[in-house]
Amino acid sequence: TFEVRPSVSLSIITSSNRIIGGLDNKFTITIVNDGKVPVSALDASLTVPDPLVVHGRNSWRIQYLDVGNSTTINFVIYAPDASIDSTYSGSFSINYRDDYGESHTDTFPLGLVVVGRVELVLYGKMIRPQPARNGSKVEITATLLNRGTVSAMYVNASIVPNPILRLTSESTTYIGEIEENSQSPFTLDVYVKDNVKNGTYPVVMKITYRDDQYVDHVFNSTFYLTVVAVKTKHTASQETAVFSILPSEQVFMLVTIVVVSAAILILYRRHLSRQERSMQPGEAQR
Numbered sequence: 001t002f003e004v005r006p007s008v009s010l011s012i013i014t015s016s017n018r019i020i021g022g023l024d025n026k027f028t029i030t031i032v033n034d035g036k037v038p039v040s041a042l043d044a045s046l047t048v049p050d051p052l053v054v055h056g057r058n059s060w061r062i063q064y065l066d067v068g069n070s071t072t073i074n075f076v077i078y079a080p081d082a083s084i085d086s087t088y089s090g091s092f093s094i095n096y097r098d099d100y101g102e103s104h105t106d107t108f109p110l111g112l113v114v115v116g117r118v119e120l121v122l123y124g125k126m127i128r129p130q131p132a133r134n135g136s137k138v139e140i141t142a143t144l145l146n147r148g149t150v151s152a153m154y155v156n157a158s159i160v161p162n163p164i165l166r167l168t169s170e171s172t173t174y175i176g177e178i179e180e181n182s183q184s185p186f187t188l189d190v191y192v193k194d195n196v197k198n199g200t201y202p203v204v205m206k207i208t209y210r211d212d213q214y215v216d217h218v219f220n221s222t223f224y225l226t227v228v229a230v231k232t233k234h235t236a237s238q239e240t241a242v243f244s245i246l247p248s249e250q251v252f253m254l255v256t257i258v259v260v261s262a263a264i265l266i267l268y269r270r271h272l273s274r275q276e277r278s279m280q281p282g283e284a285q286r
Contacts, residue, residue: 006036008098010065012108018213021084021114022149024055024076029092031062032070037099040064044073048090052112053078065096079114081149088112116150118211120178122221124185127203131226134196137189138165140223144175144207145183152178152209159188160204160220164227166191178209192227200226 015028029046033039042062048054055076062071090110097103124143132138140159146152158172159165170189178184188205203223210216 005100008037008039008102008104009033009035010039010094010096010106012092014110017111018113018115019052019077019079020117021079022081023117024078026074027077028072028074030070030072031065031094033065033067036067038064038066039096039098039104042094042096044092044094046075046090046092046110048077048110048112049088051080051083052088052090077112079112083114084116084149086114088114116180116212117148118146118150118152118209118217119148120152120155120207120209120219121145121147122205122207125221125223127223127225131228132192134192134227134229135194137191138225140188140190140203140205141185142205142221143183143185144178146178146180149180150212151180152211155184155207155209157186157188158206159190160206162190162201162203164193164196164201164225165203166193192225196227196229198227198229200224 011032011034013030013032015026019025019027029044031042031044040063042065043059044062045059046054047058055078058075060073065071088111090112091107092110093105093107095103095105122142122144124141126141128139128141129136142157144155144157153176155175155178156172157175159167161167165171167190173186173188175184175186190203201224203225205221205223206218207221208216208218
């Protein structure tokens with residue numbers, strides 16, 4: 001007679017095949033029992049080539065894994081900056097017994113790619129003027145520094161729409177590429193709306209870029225703008241509006257000139273009127 005036994009099978013799932021050079025990378029390997037038989041006494045071991053380094057242990061023991069169940073192994077792996085853009089082959093091996101007491105060994109290849117990183121830092125943030133008047137133009141300046149190991153591509157900076165601000169085409173700027181260990185200063189312009197009241201308001205700047213793996217990233221930075229509201233007097237006379245924004249000395253001078261001019265005009269008209277009356281008798285005799 002022949003005994004037909006259910007199949008025995010294990011598989012693994014890795015968190016990623018990319019690790020970032022110059023950093024400690026958290027890495028997970030999940031062991032899945034996708035066979036038809038429970039397994040036990042699992043001895044798992046990880047092998048990686050130089051210059052990759054696994055921190056801590058590189059072997060693990062799992063007592064039992066039932067059909068359809070899984071278990072996850074967590075570890076930290078490091079790759080130096082010099083290994084960026086390199087590919088390495090490692091392996092993950094599992095020795096175990098099935099429910100019938102037979103021993104098995106499964107070895108899974110691990111392909112690891114070391115990639116660089118973009119680390120953009122925004123510093124030197126400044127708002128001018130500070131405080132600002134309602135209705136006025138405001139300049140926001142800052143500098144982006146790439147502290148990473150690869151270039152940041154398609155870098156763009158913009159002001160997020162805000163109820164107190166009027167945005168223009170100058171409220172966004174395309175910076176382009178920022179190479180590693182390089183910086184790029186920039187300026188954005190906005191206008192404070194006329195109806196803004198006194199207060200301090202948050203202004204959010206959005207930075208977007210793409211890394212060397214063609215992955216898009218975005219982060220925000222918040223500024224704080226203080227607004228001093230200035231009321232504008234509206235009258236029917238344009239002259240009154242002009243006077244309201246002039247210094248008191250200039251207003252007094254203008255009023256004096258107007259009064260003196262009016263007095264001279266009145267005296268001149270009286271003089272003309274007297275001359276006309278004195279000439280009328282002579283004309284009658286002719």
